[in-house]
Amino acid sequence: MRVYKTMDAIMRHAPELTPDDEAKINKDCFLPYLFFRDDRKAQCREFVCTSCGEVFLEEFTKKIMTQGDYDRILNKHNDFAVCPKCGRKAQLKEMYRAKDCKSLTEWRRFVAVKPVGANTVYLLCGYAVKNYTGRNYNTKPKYDISAVYYLTPGYVRVFRKDYDYTYLGMRDGQFYEPKSIVEPFTRTYAYNISYWDKRGYSFIGFDRLQSTFLKYAPMDLFDKAYEQWWYSTHYRNSCGEFPDVKFLAYSALYSNVERLIKLGLGDFVCSLTEGRPMKRYINWNAPTVQSMFRMRKDEFRNFQKAYYGFADFEIYQILRSVKSDIQYGTVKAICERYHYEAAKRIAKVIKARKLNLTRTLHYLEKKAKEEKGPRKRPEQKDYETTAIWWTDYLDFAESLKYDLSRGDVLYPKRLKEAHDNASDAVTVQKDKLAFEKYRERYEKLKKKYEWSDGTYKILIPKGINDIVEEGKVLSHCVGGYAERHVNGKTTILFMRLAKEPEKRLVTIEVKGDTICQNYGYKDRRVTEKEKEFIEKWIAWVRAGSRRPKKKKTASAA
Ligand SMILES: [Zn+2]
Secondary structure, X not given: OOOOOOHHHHHHOOOOOOHHHHHHHHHHHOOXXXXXXXXXXXXXXXXXXXXXXXXXXEEOOOOOOOHHHHHHHHOOOOOEEEOOOOOOEEEEEEOOOOOOOHHHOEEEEEEEEEEEEOOEEEEXXXXXXXXXXXXXXXXXXXXXXXXXXXXXXXXXXXXXXXXXXXXXXXXXXXXXXXXXXOOOOOOOOXXXXXXXXXXXXXXXXXXHHHHOOXXXXXXXXXXXXXXXXXXXXOOXXXXXXXXXXXXXXXXXXXXXXXXXXXXXXXXXXHHHHOOOOOOOOOOOXXXXXXXXXXXXXXXXXXXXXXXXXXXXXXXXXXXXXXXXXXXXXXXXXXXXXXXXXXXXXXXXXXXHXXXXXXXXXHHHHHHHHHHHOOOOOOOHHHHHHHHHHHHHHHHHHHHOOOOOOOHHHHOOOOHHHHHHHHHHHHHHHHXXXXXXXXXXXXXXXXXXXXXXXXXXXXXOOOOHHHHHHHHHHOOOHHHHHHHHHHOOOOEEEEEEEOOOOOOOOEEEEEEOOEEEEEEOHHHOOOOHHHHHHHHHHHHHHHOOOOOOOOOOOXXXX
């Protein structure tokens, strides 16, 4: 067997479609019609079958008639009847009623299987069109090859031609080689070989694969696996065409493809055909399936038995990099107990912090039971919550720079309490960080608004938390303005007693030198005295916030 390595050689040696292939395209790709015309004088009906091309007569006066004969003679335009020459059920079309037959024009996509030896298979893919216009009842389809696949064991080449659809019709493009194995046609939401009017593409001469190295490629199993995989990974969207040509190409390229599908691990083949070969975990060129997953025989057997989906496979791979002898069953048990999201978090933490798996699981188990209380059995959601608390806690602890080398810090005795404390501490710390960004604005606001008359004073909020706290203490809704204040969309100010500046009193919202709102506890209105101060202060703001030069500021008192 000779393997061609250049596009030129491959294309030059590509087989042509034979009349037999063309007849198959006509038969398998297009809707069959029985065009007919009644000849009253001759007492017969004339037929043309578009599927087999036969022209024949049925006499009205025939002595013995079968049901088929009746159907052909009595049925009307758009009814169905069976062609006696080829045995196909076809739609009747009365010749003069079908007018110019324009609406009967069909475009179809085909994939012709053309082996040139046991170890070389060409797939010639293309578009075929059948056009009856001009009452050309016995027309043959015209076709054009738009993609050529060259399949040999372990070596595959793909050449595609794109059309220029600037006008209705085909204009030849040049063949080029795509960077990866692609499907021959743009995907549509039609199954490859399904309903008459909704087909994706049809294989022509599929059974010819039986005499080639691809005879064991389990396409039906692949289609089943693909549909299942699609619905488990693509929510909502319907599956559409099966990438069967890609499947054949990958089956030729990697001998493990066939084995994986037969072992019920079709997910990995589906992922491969969608351009995600997961090379981090899978060596597609490996000689056996277990070596492909870098597993020992017994490991692989466990994996194959317990495999459920990509989620547990990913968690298995994470944990395996920490604990090389981990069993797939153990991972499945963790996934079942904690659910995938939390299980993945645990796995990631264990990997990142190089923790002991057994100790960690033991700890989480214990905490989940403690949290649930005595004589109660934690459910999956309890385990999940515990795992999320713990992994969150570790994130907080990290940013707070806790000493995580200590066992009692890593696995706190009272998990919930440790989690909540750390969470609060992080909020405070975040507020500090936010203040860093807000500082410039804070300084400007201070210059413009901070002022005291000795009885009252105006203060600038120190950050988001300061405003949220004001809202909590005074039981009004200013907390909701915190973000906008920090971003400069509005300005929130605090009015306090000069002698008790810690005690929250009145909140003021301003825009420039206009007061929008001012409220005290539970939205109370300001008192006359407070109002007097506010008016004095805003007059000072309007006058340009002038301060005595020598004293630092009036409010520094
Ligand atoms: Zn026929």
